[in-house]
Amino acid sequence: MTARILIVDDVPANTRLLEARLAAEYYESAVAHDGATAITMAREWQPDIMLLDVMMPGIDGFETCRRLKSDPATAHIPVVMITTLEDSAARITGLEVGADDFLSKPVDFPTLFARVKSLVRLKRLLDEWRKRSETARALGLAAATLAPPIVSGASALVVDDTDEGASAIAAALAQDGIVTEGALGETMALAAVAATPFDLIVLSLGLHGEDPLRLASRLRASEARRTSRCCWWPTPRIATGCCAALTWAPMTGCCARSTPTNCAPARATRSAARSTRTACGWTWDRRWKRP
Numbered sequence: 001m002t003a004r005i006l007i008v009d010d011v012p013a014n015t016r017l018l019e020a021r022l023a024a025e026y027y028e029s030a031v032a033h034d035g036a037t038a039i040t041m042a043r044e045w046q047p048d049i050m051l052l053d054v055m056m057p058g059i060d061g062f063e064t065c066r067r068l069k070s071d072p073a074t075a076h077i078p079v080v081m082i083t084t085l086e087d088s089a090a091r092i093t094g095l096e097v098g099a100d101d102f103l104s105k106p107v108d109f110p111t112l113f114a115r116v117k118s119l120v121r122l123k124r125l126l127d128e129w130r131k132r133s134e135t136a137r138a139l140g141l142a143a144a145t146l147a148p149p150i151v152s153g154a155s156a157l158v159v160d161d162t163d164e165g166a167s168a169i170a171a172a173l174a175q176d177g178i179v180t181e182g183a184l185g186e187t188m189a190l191a192a193v194a195a196t197p198f199d200l201i202v203l204s205l206g207l208h209g210e211d212p213l214r215l216a217s218r219l220r221a222s223e224a225r226r227t228s229r230c231c232w233w234p235t236p237r238i239a240t241g242c243c244a245a246l247t248w249a250p251m252t253g254c255c256a257r258s259t260p261t262n263c264a265p266a267r268a269t270r271s272a273a274r275s276t277r278t279a280c281g282w283t284w285d286r287r288w289k290r291p
Contacts, residue, residue, distance in 0.1 A: 003048035003120045005029045008038040008064065009082070010056045018051060021109055027116070035059030039067055042074045048120050051103075051112075054083035054094070062097050069098030076126060078119040082107060152177030155196060159189045159215070160204035169202055186215045193219060 005027050007018050015031045022029045032038035036059055054061035061081055068074045078100040101115055136142040160166045161184045173180050183189040205212050
């Protein structure tokens with residue numbers, strides 16, 4: 001797989017290193033050293049993905065991302081923010097301005113390439129959808145302007161065998177109107193997806209006595225579930241006042257973050273909801289139905 005990648009960083013040594021590693025994998029790259037130049041290049045060059053540094057003089061990465069995502073000409077371009085900031089507040093800010101994923105410095109290149117491949121595949125699917133929508137509008141078969149996406153009424157399956165994890169996910173999904181069903185393990189999950197075309201599957205990494213990666217693989221292999229989005233949910237550490245935010249994990253096409261980030265228990269559900277909302281492309285809400 002090849003793609004056009006725009007690197008945005010004010011440190012020349014960082015951009016040269018990224019260019020060299022990307023070129024070795026046959027990616028085409030271009031460089032911008034500030035936010036304003038990045039916005040202009042994104043409009044003109046239309047890259048497949050952007051690697052955007054957070055800490056830059058002038059327009060920082062957060063503001064650059066916000067402007068890119070608010071412009072219809074660049075809103076569809078995936079943005080991976082590269083940062084030394086490890087606190088959850090910074091990541092939530094990035095998700096709120098539209099970032100699609102995060103990488104920490106120093107960059108782990110196998111992780112970078114895996115995430116690039118995943119986001120490029122997703123973008124190409126969305127590009128195809130956009131082209132078909134434009135054709136439909138040109139033929140008068142669709143409205144001249146796209147209506148804002150509505151997720152209320154979408155369906156989600158939550159696979160978790162703990163009350164704490166199930167409750168946290170139920171509260172997060174209950175923000176925007178998604179109908180949620182629950183499954184305690186692999187057998188119930190496979191039976192549920194065979195009967196219902198879920199839009200989203202949230203899968204706990206802490207299933208006791210089961211392999212969630214194998215379950216994700218079986219769900220992905222099912223013809224009926226190939227269009228569903230799958231997210232990993234590490235069980236929140238409510239007793240210690242911690243929770244785990246979700247972020248995109250391209251190796252499995254799922255959302256995942258196994259490293260907990262400190263936060264007040266009262267904010268745990270909301271933080272997870274914000275992270276899930278942008279990382280998975282949905283805003284959710286749902287009543288939890290425990291089978």
